[in-house]
Amino acid sequence: METVSQVLDSIDDVGRDPRRGGYSRPVYSAAELDLRSWFIEQAQRRGLDVETDRNGAIWAWWGSPSSSGPQALVTGSHLDSVPGGGAFDGPLGVASALAAVDKLRARGITAGEGGARPLAVTAFPEEEGSRFGVACLGSRLMSGAIDADRARSLTDADGITFAEAAARHGLDPQHLGADPQAIDRVGQFVELHVEQGRGQIDLGPAGGAENSVAIGTSILGHGRWKFTVRGQGNHAGTTLMSDRADPMVAAAQVVLAVQRVAAGRDDARATIGRLQPLPGGTNVIASAVEMWMDVRHPDDSVTAALVETIHGKAQIAAANEGCTVTLTEESYSNTVHLDAGLQSRLHDLLPQAPSLATGAGHDAGVLAAVVPSAMLFVRNPTGISHSPEEWVERDDADAGADALADVLEGLL
Amino acid sequence: METVSQVLDSIDDVGRDPRRGGYSRPVYSAAELDLRSWFIEQAQRRGLDVETDRNGAIWAWWGSPSSSGPQALVTGSHLDSVPGGGAFDGPLGVASALAAVDKLRARGITAGEGGARPLAVTAFPEEEGSRFGVACLGSRLMSGAIDADRARSLTDADGITFAEAAARHGLDPQHLGADPQAIDRVGQFVELHVEQGRGQIDLGPAGGAENSVAIGTSILGHGRWKFTVRGQGNHAGTTLMSDRADPMVAAAQVVLAVQRVAAGRDDARATIGRLQPLPGGTNVIASAVEMWMDVRHPDDSVTAALVETIHGKAQIAAANEGCTVTLTEESYSNTVHLDAGLQSRLHDLLPQAPSLATGAGHDAGVLAAVVPSAMLFVRNPTGISHSPEEWVERDDADAGADALADVLEGLL
Numbered sequence: 001m002e003t004v005s006q007v008l009d010s011i012d013d014v015g016r017d018p019r020r021g022g023y024s025r026p027v028y029s030a031a032e033l034d035l036r037s038w039f040i041e042q043a044q045r046r047g048l049d050v051e052t053d054r055n056g057a058i059w060a061w062w063g064s065p066s067s068s069g070p071q072a073l074v075t076g077s078h079l080d081s082v083p084g085g086g087a088f089d090g091p092l093g094v095a096s097a098l099a100a101v102d103k104l105r106a107r108g109i110t111a112g113e114g115g116a117r118p119l120a121v122t123a124f125p126e127e128e129g130s131r132f133g134v135a136c137l138g139s140r141l142m143s144g145a146i147d148a149d150r151a152r153s154l155t156d157a158d159g160i161t162f163a164e165a166a167a168r169h170g171l172d173p174q175h176l177g178a179d180p181q182a183i184d185r186v187g188q189f190v191e192l193h194v195e196q197g198r199g200q201i202d203l204g205p206a207g208g209a210e211n212s213v214a215i216g217t218s219i220l221g222h223g224r225w226k227f228t229v230r231g232q233g234n235h236a237g238t239t240l241m242s243d244r245a246d247p248m249v250a251a252a253q254v255v256l257a258v259q260r261v262a263a264g265r266d267d268a269r270a271t272i273g274r275l276q277p278l279p280g281g282t283n284v285i286a287s288a289v290e291m292w293m294d295v296r297h298p299d300d301s302v303t304a305a306l307v308e309t310i311h312g313k314a315q316i317a318a319a320n321e322g323c324t325v326t327l328t329e330e331s332y333s334n335t336v337h338l339d340a341g342l343q344s345r346l347h348d349l350l351p352q353a354p355s356l357a358t359g360a361g362h363d364a365g366v367l368a369a370v371v372p373s374a375m376l377f378v379r380n381p382t383g384i385s386h387s388p389e390e391w392v393e394r395d396d397a398d399a400g401a402d403a404l405a406d407v408l409e410g411l412l
Numbered sequence: 413m414e415t416v417s418q419v420l421d422s423i424d425d426v427g428r429d430p431r432r433g434g435y436s437r438p439v440y441s442a443a444e445l446d447l448r449s450w451f452i453e454q455a456q457r458r459g460l461d462v463e464t465d466r467n468g469a470i471w472a473w474w475g476s477p478s479s480s481g482p483q484a485l486v487t488g489s490h491l492d493s494v495p496g497g498g499a500f501d502g503p504l505g506v507a508s509a510l511a512a513v514d515k516l517r518a519r520g521i522t523a524g525e526g527g528a529r530p531l532a533v534t535a536f537p538e539e540e541g542s543r544f545g546v547a548c549l550g551s552r553l554m555s556g557a558i559d560a561d562r563a564r565s566l567t568d569a570d571g572i573t574f575a576e577a578a579a580r581h582g583l584d585p586q587h588l589g590a591d592p593q594a595i596d597r598v599g600q601f602v603e604l605h606v607e608q609g610r611g612q613i614d615l616g617p618a619g620g621a622e623n624s625v626a627i628g629t630s631i632l633g634h635g636r637w638k639f640t641v642r643g644q645g646n647h648a649g650t651t652l653m654s655d656r657a658d659p660m661v662a663a664a665q666v667v668l669a670v671q672r673v674a675a676g677r678d679d680a681r682a683t684i685g686r687l688q689p690l691p692g693g694t695n696v697i698a699s700a701v702e703m704w705m706d707v708r709h710p711d712d713s714v715t716a717a718l719v720e721t722i723h724g725k726a727q728i729a730a731a732n733e734g735c736t737v738t739l740t741e742e743s744y745s746n747t748v749h750l751d752a753g754l755q756s757r758l759h760d761l762l763p764q765a766p767s768l769a770t771g772a773g774h775d776a777g778v779l780a781a782v783v784p785s786a787m788l789f790v791r792n793p794t795g796i797s798h799s800p801e802e803w804v805e806r807d808d809a810d811a812g813a814d815a816l817a818d819v820l821e822g823l824l
Contacts, residue, residue, distance in 0.1 A: 017691075020691040022691075082693040082695065083691035084691030129694065129695070130693050133694070135695065196649070196650040197649075197651060222649055232796070233798065234799055235608045235772055237608070237708050237772045238610075238611070238772050239609060241671070241674050241680070241681060243610070249667060252664035252665070255660055255661060255663075255664035256664050259653070259658070259661045263653040263654070271648035272660050273648055273660065273692065273697055274689060274696075275687060275689055277687055278431075279496030280685065281496075281497075281540070282545070282685055282706050283494065283540065283683075283773070284494050284497075284683075284685045284798040284799070287433075294695050358649075358650065359650035360647055360650050361649065384645070384646050385646065385650060386645065386695065386696040386697070387696070389645070
């Protein structure tokens with residue numbers, strides 16, 4: 001039986017990014033398509049029946065789903081990554097689910113037979129939103145949390161729409177969108193994920209087995225907004241400083257305002273990690289700057305107030321530089337409190353596991369609106385994620401798969 | 413006989429940039445290669461003998477160059493553009509030279525015969541430095557102003573070296589570099605260029621014929637520096653504001669320092685127009701930010717002092733954010749005072765034309781170190797350049813070609 005680390009080793013070379021370090025596996029890129037093929041092959045090798053749904057999520061079934069029989073138990077995560085991300089964010093959950101299937105089988109359990117419900121392992125597309133801008137796009141589509149027309153018209157950096165990308169990979173763009181039949185088959189969803197901050201390492205000594213796996217309580221509300229600052233493009237040599245309307249100067253003030261406003265409020269996080277001056281030449285005063293803001297706070301009304309404050313400061317900064325600024329919301333997810341009953345079941349099944357809130361977004365947070373959902377977090381000894389430095393020790397990965405198998409066995 | 417505007421109309425659709433507006437014609441891109449082919453075809457149609465030199469500059473000869481005979485009179489400019497640039501920066505000088513050849517022929521003049529010296533129309537590659545980072549790369553190579561090894565190792569955004577790009581387009585990378593034989597053939601160089609600031613329009617009423625063409629006096633010293641700010645890449649949701657070392661926040665402070673330091677010094681211009689966070693994801697705190705700075709001042713020692721001041725402020729900003737910063741010079745050109753004798757001849761030939769200093773860099777400024785060089789500027793009614801809003805009225809373009817023909821006739 002392969003360990004989780006051995007399963008992950010087989011995709012160690014897929015989508016490496018020599019420039020940024022780590023992995024770049026945006027949805028429907030060559031790398032992510034390789035991972036999808038790998039997942040299908042791994043599932044079929046385990047005798048699971050694989051289907052891809054209308055929104056591009058892959059389902060690997062152990063036992064047949066049925067509209068008349070018991071609802072299935074579903075576990076899984078995603079395969080796509082942020083640019084220059086780590087090896088575990090997403091794939092750890094998929095690999096752990098595959099390993100858990102092996103463990104259940106070794107324990108003599110057969111899903112979908114003898115009173116056990118069917119079990120599915122899933123991989124949702126575009127969880128990171130790194131290509132089309134909206135995180136958890138696959139689970140949002142399936143659950144109806146995003147309008148299908150809006151999803152179809154999302155574009156990547158090359159101007160390719162999500163509808164075009166989906167069509168290139170065998171989906172019918174007209175069939176994208178809410179899929180209540182797929183949801184009706186699901187009784188509970190359990191997502192295992194690498195922990196993405198210091199939550200687990202701050203709970204106790206590194207290497208202590210008691211904190212290697214934690215049970216999720218809530219997912220921090222988070223949203224993405226796009227600023228477009230417009231000024232007057234011009235020549236960097238001939239244009240006097242006093243004659244400029246430089247959107248880069250205004251954008252820099254917005255970056256600082258974002259940092260200061262968030263730092264002034266407990267528990268708030270706000271980030272500009274993506275910024276693009278247009279046209280982007282060294283000897284050219286930019287005509288516009290596009291930049292994307294990520295804001296999170298446990299209280300959704302505080303998030304809204306933070307964004308409003310930042311927007312006001314951005315308008316002042318732009319006006320002072322003779323520029324204009326627009327702000328548009330690209331996506332927003334309320335703070336999600338995961339199903340209390342399911343959390344309680346998981347604590348019964350994993351009595352050692354501590355509780356942990358997460359600041360990262362997850363498909364489980366989207367699906368929680370339509371299906372009782374739970375999360376397991378595996379310790380990340382660096383406390384760093386969305387970076388090549390994200391890490392999981394092999395012992396912790398094995399502990400995570402064991403815990404997932406225990407949870408699945410208990411819930412089946 | 414075609415007017416300059418008619419000559420330019422034939423390349424109106426080459427290299428348009430729908431995203432940025434205007435034109436993107438980086439050296440050895442499909443668009444710039446189209447322009448090179450167009451120039452060769454236009455020159456051959458006029459009976460000129462075309463050669464491409466070891467550094468990729470195109471020379472279209474009217475009369476044969478000879479090491480024993482009189483040195484040639486040379487005019488021309490460049491075909492490449494900044495990203496999202498205007499239609500005139502570069503091509504106006506080439507098209508005006510072609511139109512001037514027609515005008516000279518119509519006046520019964522034949523270059524290279526009957527006491528008239530040979531005449532060449534040239535197009536220098538990578539004047540903007542928009543692909544490989546060093547402006548005037550072709551003229552720098554020919555004149556020995558850049559080391560050939562350094563030029564060969566320059567890379568574009570895709571990691572392609574200049575040596576590789578040159579080899580793909582038929583040049584021998586080992587033969588790049590100083591070309592004293594090519595320079596020895598040249599007696600004077602006259603470059604006609606669109607004016608890139610408000611210099612000409614501020615001289616008098618728009619539309620007044622007396623200011624449509626100006627004679628260059630000096631080219632402002634200018635250089636390019638690259639900042640790399642390094643911090644700690646991490647997850648935008650899980651990393652508390654107090655735990656961050658965000659290079660984007662430090663970079664924003666540098667952008668503001670650049671603006672403030674330049675604004676505090678008469679005649680200084682400093683710009684950040686190109687900036688790239690790495691990895692560049694919305695939900696990712698950047699691990700590094702690369703950005704490029706353009707600084708110009710008439711006094712080279714002031715430019716050096718400005719850069720030193722900015723560097724010091726950048727180091728403080730980086731340290732305050734727990735980041736580090738490095739600054740490297742990518743290119744530098746001293747302020748160039750164009751040949752006084754040649755300027756005087758041009759004033760004799762164009763008695764109406766005012767004098768004008770330029771804040772933009774030009775191949776004529778590089779060649780001035782090895783050959784007496786002059787510049788003619790054609791009025792730009794918007795005062796805007798390196799932008800789709802750069803403009804030249806048809807009457808002014810015709811006046812420019814007439815002036816260039818008068819100068820060439822007088823100097824031949």
